[in-house]
Amino acid sequence: MKAKQIFIALLSAILFLTSCKKEDPLGSVDNIPGLGGDTWTPGAIDNWISDNLTSTYNIGVKYKWDQGELQADFNRILVPPKEEKIIPLMDAIVKAWINPYVAEAGQMFFKNISPKFFVLVGSPAFQQGAVKLGTAEGGRKVTLYDVNDFRTKGMPGYVLSDTENVKQVFHTIHHEYAHILDQNIKVPIEFSQSSASAYTSDWLNVTEQEARNEGFISQYANSQASEDWAEMVSLLIVEGQAWFDQYVNSINYTGTTPNGTTAAMAQARLRQKEAVVVSYFKQNWNIDFRSLQARSKAAINSLLY
Amino acid sequence: MKKVFIIVLIISAFFSACKKEDKPAFDQSPDERLTETLAAYETQLAGAQNGWNGLLITDSGRAGTFSFYFKFNTGNRVIMLSDFDSLSAVSPKESSYRIKALQQPSLVFDTYSYIHVLSDPDETVNGGDRGAGLLADFEFYFDSVSTDVIKLVGRINGSKLTLTRASQAEADLYNNGGLAAGLNINKILTYFKRLTIGSEKYDIQINPLKRQITFTWIDANGTLQTFTTGYYSTAGGISFTSPVVNGSQTITGLNNISWNATSQTINVTVGSIAGTIIGIDTPLRVDVNAPARWWQFAVDNGNTFWISFKGFHVNGVDDAYNLQSLVSGTESYYFLLYWPAYATGNDFFGPVFINAGGTALSLQYGSAPRKPTFTSDGRAIFVELGTYGPQPPTGPAGLTRDQLYSARGYYFVQTSANTYDMVSASDGKIWLTWEF
Numbered sequence: 086m087k088a089k090q091i092f093i094a095l096l097s098a099i100l101f102l103t104s105c106k107k108e109d110p111l112g113s114v115d116n117i118p119g120l121g122g123d124t125w126t127p128g129a130i131d132n133w134i135s136d137n138l139t140s141t142y143n144i145g146v147k148y149k150w151d152q153g154e155l156q157a158d159f160n161r162i163l164v165p166p167k168e169e170k171i172i173p174l175m176d177a178i179v180k181a182w183i184n185p186y187v188a189e190a191g192q193m194f195f196k197n198i199s200p201k202f203f204v205l206v207g208s209p210a211f212q213q214g215a216v217k218l219g220t221a222e223g224g225r226k227v228t229l230y231d232v233n234d235f236r237t238k239g240m241p242g243y244v245l246s247d248t249e250n251v252k253q254v255f256h257t258i259h260h261e262y263a264h265i266l267d268q269n270i271k272v273p274i275e276f277s278q279s280s281a282s283a284y285t286s287d288w289l290n291v292t293e294q295e296a297r298n299e300g301f302i303s304q305y306a307n308s309q310a311s312e313d314w315a316e317m318v319s320l321l322i323v324e325g326q327a328w329f330d331q332y333v334n335s336i337n338y339t340g341t342t343p344n345g346t347t348a349a350m351a352q353a354r355l356r357q358k359e360a361v362v363v364s365y366f367k368q369n370w371n372i373d374f375r376s377l378q379a380r381s382k383a384a385i386n387s388l389l390y
Numbered sequence: 391m392k393k394v395f396i397i398v399l400i401i402s403a404f405f406s407a408c409k410k411e412d413k414p415a416f417d418q419s420p421d422e423r424l425t426e427t428l429a430a431y432e433t434q435l436a437g438a439q440n441g442w443n444g445l446l447i448t449d450s451g452r453a454g455t456f457s458f459y460f461k462f463n464t465g466n467r468v469i470m471l472s473d474f475d476s477l478s479a480v481s482p483k484e485s486s487y488r489i490k491a492l493q494q495p496s497l498v499f500d501t502y503s504y505i506h507v508l509s510d511p512d513e514t515v516n517g518g519d520r521g522a523g524l525l526a527d528f529e530f531y532f533d534s535v536s537t538d539v540i541k542l543v544g545r546i547n548g549s550k551l552t553l554t555r556a557s558q559a560e561a562d563l564y565n566n567g568g569l570a571a572g573l574n575i576n577k578i579l580t581y582f583k584r585l586t587i588g589s590e591k592y593d594i595q596i597n598p599l600k601r602q603i604t605f606t607w608i609d610a611n612g613t614l615q616t617f618t619t620g621y622y623s624t625a626g627g628i629s630f631t632s633p634v635v636n637g638s639q640t641i642t643g644l645n646n647i648s649w650n651a652t653s654q655t656i657n658v659t660v661g662s663i664a665g666t667i668i669g670i671d672t673p674l675r676v677d678v679n680a681p682a683r684w685w686q687f688a689v690d691n692g693n694t695f696w697i698s699f700k701g702f703h704v705n706g707v708d709d710a711y712n713l714q715s716l717v718s719g720t721e722s723y724y725f726l727l728y729w730p731a732y733a734t735g736n737d738f739f740g741p742v743f744i745n746a747g748g749t750a751l752s753l754q755y756g757s758a759p760r761k762p763t764f765t766s767d768g769r770a771i772f773v774e775l776g777t778y779g780p781q782p783p784t785g786p787a788g789l790t791r792d793q794l795y796s797a798r799g800y801y802f803v804q805t806s807a808n809t810y811d812m813v814s815a816s817d818g819k820i821w822l823t824w825e826f
Contacts, residue, residue: 089392096399125488126465149486150500152529162511162522162546167502168485207502208511211521233502 125149130171137179142196146175146203154204155228157220166207166232174205174235174254177388182258185380190372198269200261202226207233215289219257224265229257237388248389252323255385259319267314270369276361277310279354283344284309298342300354302332317358325382326375329359428489431497431532434540435462435489435553440561441469442540442553445622448508449525450548454601455622455631456508456526457572459564460553462487471564472504473623474516479570494531497542509547517599524599525549560625568625574649574656575628579706580669580818581803581811585658587665590639593674594667605634605641606674614675627658671818673801680802681770684810685762687826688730695729696810696824697742701786702793705819711789713741718754720746726790727753728824736760736775739794741787755779757791762799769815771799793820 127135130148138144147154150165187195202225209231210217220228235254236247277284283299285291288308296307306316321329336351366374416423435442444458457473468487472478485503490496499505508526510516518524527544530551534541538555556564576598585592585605593606604618620631621643629643644658644665656667688694704710716723721743732738740756756778762770772794782788798816805811808826 093396093399096396123490125486126467128467128486148501149488150498150528162509164506164510164528165499165501207506211511 130168133172134175138175142183142199144199144201144203146171146205148205151204154226155206158210161210161212163210163230164207164233166205170207170232170235171205173237173240174229174232175203177235177237177251177254178203178258181255181381181384181388182262185377185384186262186372188380189377190370194370194372198224198265200225200227200265204228205232206230209234218253219261221261221264224268227258227261229254238390251389252385255323255381256319259322259381260315263315263318264311266318266370267311272311272314272365273361276358276365277313279357280313281310283307283346284313295342297332297336298338298348298351299344299346300336300351300358302329302355302358313358314362317362321359321362321374322378322381323385326378329355424491424495427495428491431495431535432462432464432489434535434537435460435497436464438462438555440556440558441564443556443560444470445552446505446508446526447550448547451550453525454599455620456601457569457623458505459556459561459569461561468499468503470504471569472507473569473572474504474507476570476573478504478507479573479623480567482565492529492531492545496529496531496545498530499528527551563625569623571626571647572621572623572628574647575644575667577649578654578656578667578669580671581813581821582670582673582818583667584670584674585665585667587639587641587660588663590636591674592634592636593670603630607636608674610637669818671815673803676768676801677804678766678768680768680804680810681762681800682764683804684802684812684824685730685764685770687808688728691826693731694826695727695732695738696826697725697727698822698824699725700823701726701790702820702822711786711793713786713790716741716743716786718743721752721754722746723786724751726822727756730761732758737762738778739772739791740778740781741790753778755781755787757781757794759794765799768801769799770802770812771797796820 134146134148138146148166148168148171152159155163183195183199186199200221204226206228216231218230222228231250231253234247234250236243237251280300283301285307286309288296288304291304291307293304296304299307301307301313301316302320303316306313333352333355336348336355338348341347363374366372366377418426438461441459441461444460446456446458448454448456459471461469466486466488467484469482469484471480471482483503485499485501488498488500490498492498505526506528507516508518508524509528510518510523511521513520513523516524525547527547527549529545530542531545532540533543540553542551542553543549544551575596583594583596585594591607595604595606596602597604601620601622602618603621604616606614606616609615615636617634619634621628622631623629624643624645627643627645627647630641634641641660644660646657646659648657650657654669658665658667684696688696700709701713702710713723713726724742724744727738727740727742729738736758737760738753738756739759740753743752743754744750745752757774758776758778759772760775762772764770774791774795781791793814796814796816798814800812801815803811803813805823810824812822812824814820
């Protein structure tokens with residue numbers, strides 16, 4: 086009886102152990118073909134990007150159409166950029182954004198916290214009465230729209246009214262970069278304290294003038310504290326200090342706004358935000374903001390006038 | 391009993407022994423087969439020595455047809471021509487393309503060229519709608535492939551692109567600007583145009599944006615016939631998407647189109663017959679009741695008015711008198727208005743202004759025509775009785791007013807239930823579109 090039990094137990098064990106082994110060779114992992122179509126014969130543009138951005142700063146630029154990079158725009162119709170715009174655009178970006186930061190804070194700073202990936206789109210992204218010109222994602226990727234309208238001094242068809250377009254591009258990049266700095270080292274709460282009660286998600290219905298009267302540098306700055314920060318930094322750099330001083334001094338209405346803000350309060354808010362920008366750059370990144378501002382403005386002006 | 395149990399156990403163990411066969415249905419992995427397919431497509435596209443004729447039908451194949459010529463190479467570059475405008479038809483543009491596995495193997499034109507002009511969401515580029523363009527595509531999946539014909543379908547707007555292998559002769563014609571010939575049909579600036587082929591006469595109306603031509607003719611029984619077809623450029627002419635049939639005459643397209651600037655005529659051939667297109671002032675059959683119908687429509691519908699945003703179109707220029715630059719104080723021009731039976735005994739014709747805030751409309755001045763005279767041959771003649779307010783004698787408002795009182799008056803063409811085109815009877819190059 087006992088022997089039989091042992092026999093059955095053994096039999097089960099043998100059956101268990103000899104249960105089959107369905108081994109499949111993995112095959113060669115050195116050459117996984119992928120889905121294909123993501124490589125192409127490099128041309129002059131690819132070489133320029135590789136020499137000036139990828140090998141120096143590890144920044145990639147995707148100018149060839151890839152809808153997969155534009156997740157936020159699956160329901161929008163967009164077109165790829167014109168090839169003749171790509172080098173002038175990226176060159177202008179190097180001059181007006183990369184070079185000033187590198188000169189002020191050094192290569193290591195820039196390589197550490199620069200966005201690594203640019204995606205270029207030829208047309209603007211139209212959305213309900215507004216036009217989207219740029220976005221940044223996760224401190225890594227910057228998408229620039231409306232590349233096909235980019236013209237700087239010396240390009241065919243350049244007229245002075247194009248300066249607005251060009252400034253928009255730099256505005257976008259400096260805006261997004263200010264976000265990235267904020268995401269790395271948080272901007273102190275003092276920055277937005279004075280305006281804390283005035284932020285509104287309904288910013289599109291606030292006029293430029295109303296935003297200014299409340300002590301905001303732009304309409305969009307009125308939307309939330311982080312956008313206020315990005316708008317302050319980018320407009321101080323792109324439009325320059327003289328413009329900013331004039332902007333602040335132009336707030337001289339009498340009485341109060343519906344929120345109870347006086348002109349003096351609005352001016353003080355802008356000046357206080359300006360002071361936080363300068364001290365934030367110095368304390369956290371050891372960057373002389375005034376010098377950075379002057380350098381960038383000079384570079385932008387040289388591209389325009 | 392136990393023996394039986396053990397035997398059953400052993401037998402079942404025997405039958406359940408595993409099957410180590412794991413042979414895939416195909417010799418190669420899906421990735422390898424996909425890569426092979428993509429490579430084959432690329433080889434086929436780039437292998438066409440003389441390139442490909444392309445016909446792109448926008449908006450899921452429902453809207454306009456555009457003609458292309460493509461020459462692909464193996465280095466991801468493509469040279470193209472298109473019949474969109476006189477530049478794209480004659481100067482080849484190089485851009486890049488890829489064959490890529492998206493949800494299906496797809497052909498992607500991945501930097502901007504003529505094909506993207508149709509898709510551009512910026513309405514100033516192609517005359518389409520803001521944010522949509524002309525509902526074309528630049529990413530296509532392969533629908534069917536044979537040696538000489540590749541059918542592709544757009545991934546967003548479902549436009550249909552058919553590529554057919556071009557011959558050496560076709561390639562030569564395209565490279566010599568052959569696609570530009572078809573654009574000549576837009577050169578005549580009159581509202582009414584007459585195509586004469588042998589003894590047959592047709593009035594034609596061309597919509598270059600929608601790529602449509604409307605033919606109007608009087609058939610053998612004296613009945614007025616109209617037929618609308620799409621068209622696209624071929625080397626040297628245009629082809630119709632569906633043929634025009636008038637008795638024994640069937641027109642599938644116009645060939646050998648040439649423009650004679652001196653006589654302002656277009657010469658064509660249809661089959662072996664020579665034909666001409668000329669600008670005319672009076673159509674084959676005038677809708678004689680249209681002017682009275684137009685006037686009465688506004689009176690019958692609440693005694694309201696007709697409006698026009700662009701004012702008069704003269705010699706190929708929209709808003710020729712520049713009404714859109716008109717201002718009055720802080721208010722700016724919004725639209726032009728014709729108000730039948732505005733007051734007892736007179737109508738009103740003048741600009742409407744909008745205030746700076748965009749909240750209110752106003753009439754500042756205008757002209758007071760009497761009820762138009764409707765002639766038996768289908769014209770409306772306007773006569774001024776007086777003016778309202780400080781009507782300027784010159785400038786956009788003055789020019790527009792003077793034009794209205796053109797002595798021979800206007801023909802009216804009803805273009806939909808509540809739109810009319812008012813065409814000068816003395817000069818067919820002048821017209822105005824009224825909307826209700």
